[in-house]
Amino acid sequence: MIKLLGAVLILFAGTMIGFQQAARLAARPRQLRQLAHALQRLETEIGYGHTPLPEAMERTADAVPEPLAGLFRDATERVNGPEGLTFRESWEQAMTSGWGSTALKKTELSIMHRLGSTLGISDKEDQLKHIHLALLQLKAEEDAAREDQTRYEKMWKSLGVLIAVLVVILMV
């Protein structure tokens, strides 16, 4: 009886691990797309609206879903905070601390860090160029992520179940 219960638990856990990995694979291109949307929004605010950066960030946060919205909101809160952080510092802190809650990887984080070190400190054309560059890099990442998704999503789903079955068989 206990053996049976254990086997069921292992099967369940294996399946779940597989599904979770598959979900992460599916979430990454989606969030990359949302991040690109966010940057486009920022681009518009800076390029056409001449909106000051903290306000532009707030509007960007309103335009994208969580967990990405949280990143932008956090950066805005830090920059307006009493410590007198520079925009770059607040941006980096917000991205680094919030990155774990997203499905995004280190490569995207470094793209965002590079962008953060240039935002707000140069004229409009320069700002737009930097945002554009980041968008191109994110697009390349998104393409790669989509490829990974089609290739590995199904695999992870079945792999989780199959490994669980293997462990059960070995135990019995």
Added chain:
Amino acid sequence: MLDRIMHLLPPELKAVLDKLPESAMEQLEEIRIREGRPLELGVRGQSRFAASDGTLRAGSDGAYKPNADTCRKLLEKITNHSLYAMEEELKRGFITVAGGHRIGLAGRTILDGGHVRGIRDIGGFNIRIAREVVGSARNLLPKLLDKNRKSVHSTLILAPPQQGKTTIVRDIARSISYGHWGMFEHAAGWSGRKVAIVDERSEIAACVRGIPTFDVGPRTDVMDACPKAEGMMMLLRSMSPDVVIVDEIGRPEDGDAIREASHAGISVIATAHAYDLQDARGRPVLRQLLEEGAFTYVVELKRSADGFMHRVIAADRRDKLPAAAREPTATASIGEQEQAYAGMQRGDGP
């Protein structure tokens, strides 16, 4: 007033200023921040250097020196982290922040076809602290009144920089707008007049999002951050003012707009940079306006230890009115203003 500027300063700079003696704080006029060089403060018209323990000294030895990081933080704060949104301000070389404080910038300019397009590598800041002095024109205004029209005469106010021109015109605008005409027997019962201010550098009214932060009176309209000549014409057409107030005229198009206004029967109160009337006559635009009789009065302004001193000269019949000695623009006994006055030896000048 100072609180408004304090939140813009980086923590390390704020720490130094927080240690300053109270008396110096109250009379602080300028904070001059230069990257890698001693922190200079303008206190009561005198230059002082501040050490990191808050002591003020005449020499620059041992003074606190803001570093590159501090200057970067300051620039970010005063531009609200958005240099790209400040292109117009960078072209003019200064930023006006909430409270009417003006921050002058110096650095390496970017040229575009021979014209300055902006400043980058900003290494020098001059924070000029604006102070509002209600009643500073109390003694001056009654001398400018026009009995026939129950309004004021067109007046040109002359003074070198930092002598309180802006403070005075702000108070004139407020007084006319409220109808506080001062001690003048004929003026009793006159109502306030519609005042229009063209505030090219956002200093007179210190507008934030179009709303004046200084009290410029209930009948006052402000055209903020607008070129003077264009602004005057727009206000003439759209807001039907009785009195137009402009700061620092000097370009040919300003002259045209003032002529237009005076032909329309509107009084213009303008300020200009000049030491005295003689000096003003050396400037082509001002000389022409004076010769044409666009201004009825010329006021020379000078700041002394007792406050603002003025001398009124009738512009079109100068020979009949001997130049009198300068008199204070406000008496020392203006009630509750007295204290503010003692701690206030300058306005926010030009």
